[in-house]
Structures are given as structure tokens and as C-alpha cells.
Amino acid sequence: MEPRITHARKEYEQAALDEATVARDPIAQFAAWYDAAVAAGVPEPEAMTLSTATPDGRPSARIVLLRGFDARGFCFFTNYDSRKGRELMANPHASLTFHWADLERQVRIEGLVEQTTAAESDEYFRTRPSTSRIGAWSSPQSEVIPDRAALEALFTRYREQHPDDTAIPRPPNWGGFRLVPARIEFWQGRPSRLHDRLCFRRESGGAWMLERLAP
Numbered sequence: 001m002e003p004r005i006t007h008a009r010k011e012y013e014q015a016a017l018d019e020a021t022v023a024r025d026p027i028a029q030f031a032a033w034y035d036a037a038v039a040a041g042v043p044e045p046e047a048m049t050l051s052t053a054t055p056d057g058r059p060s061a062r063i064v065l066l067r068g069f070d071a072r073g074f075c076f077f078t079n080y081d082s083r084k085g086r087e088l089m090a091n092p093h094a095s096l097t098f099h100w101a102d103l104e105r106q107v108r109i110e111g112l113v114e115q116t117t118a119a120e121s122d123e124y125f126r127t128r129p130s131t132s133r134i135g136a137w138s139s140p141q142s143e144v145i146p147d148r149a150a151l152e153a154l155f156t157r158y159r160e161q162h163p164d165d166t167a168i169p170r171p172p173n174w175g176g177f178r179l180v181p182a183r184i185e186f187w188q189g190r191p192s193r194l195h196d197r198l199c200f201r202r203e204s205g206g207a208w209m210l211e212r213l214a215p
Helices: 026-039 083-090 118-127 130-138 148-161
Strands: 047-053 059-065 073-079 093-100 105-115 174-188 196-202 208-213
Touching: 026 093, 026 105, 026 174, 047 083, 059 073, 059 083, 073 083, 073 105, 073 118, 093 174, 118 174, 130 148
Parallel strands: none
Antiparallel strands: 047 059, 047 093, 073 174, 093 105, 105 174, 174 196, 196 208
């Protein structure tokens, strides 16, 4: 196959981001941008890239869904025995990246993850559709399986074990992680590739330091 080089170009001209108007609290700024993405009809604004690394530094990334955020951090849920779950247990350093292309915006969040409480995991699990709750029991996530039929057989088996949609328990190896941010960067596309990048860094006392980064 011949080498392929892409030449697609887009000029970013929708908005600006500056120190005079950005919220002094990065969580509040994230909330404002997230709400703007929802209002603009951005497809799945909660979709984010979760990047992890093994103890020896091998990175991996995948798309997961944000399922809550507040001053404590940003939450998502998964099978703890999955690849990402195992990597986070061994090396809790992680990052999240949101890309809202329609608004020419990105947000990058770095920090340490911690498990949510069992009560928090139970509360979210109860909000999932019953088929998703059965799916959590059925999938040995990240493990090799022989074929699709084997997965569907597991789903049927667990569906038969839990016929009452109101009483499907949370699997013991399924729950939440919270990324506690130490650094949050807001990126706004600008003309001539002179993008705005404002970065909040958490200082030792817990306060946030705001800095502008070169694009």
C-alpha cells in the first residue's frame, strides 16, 4: 500500500477563550462548556477518551462515558476486571479528553483515580436499563471469548437467573472510578492555529493556578 498523506484543513473561528472571562474554578468552567455542548446538540457530549498506562509505562486509550462530576472529580463506571480496570488498579494515574468538534473545543483532565463507594456504584447501577444490568453480568470484559454465540448464551443464562428487572444486583466486580483532577486544560480553536489554551494546575494547598500555554 502506498503511503497516504492527508491535507484536510479547517480554520477555527467560532470563539475565543481568555483569562478575563474564564471561570476561576475549572469545574465551573467545565460545567459551562459541557452545558454548551448539550445545548448545541453535540452527539454524545459525555463521551471522553480515557487514557491509562501499565506500571511499565505502556499506554492505552478508549472511549468511555462521563457519568457524573462535581468538585471531587469525574466519574465513570466499568468492570473492574477489564483491561482498563486492571491498569487503573496497578497505576492510578490517568487522563480524560473531551473533544467537542462542533464547538471547536477540547478539555484535557489529568489526575489520580479512586474507586467510588459501593453505595455510589449501586445508585448508578440501578439507573441503567435492565438489559445493560444483565450485560454487566454477562461480559467477561477484555477476555478472549470463542464467538458471539458464547456471549449471547451468557446473556441468556443471566437473564434467566434474574427475571425480575427491579431486583438485578450489581456484580461485585463492577463499579465506578473517580478521576480526581490535578490539571485541567481548556482548548479553544482559533484562526491560524494560534489556539487558546488555558491550563489550571492544582497547587499543594489545593488552590488552582491558571496559566496560558502556547498552542
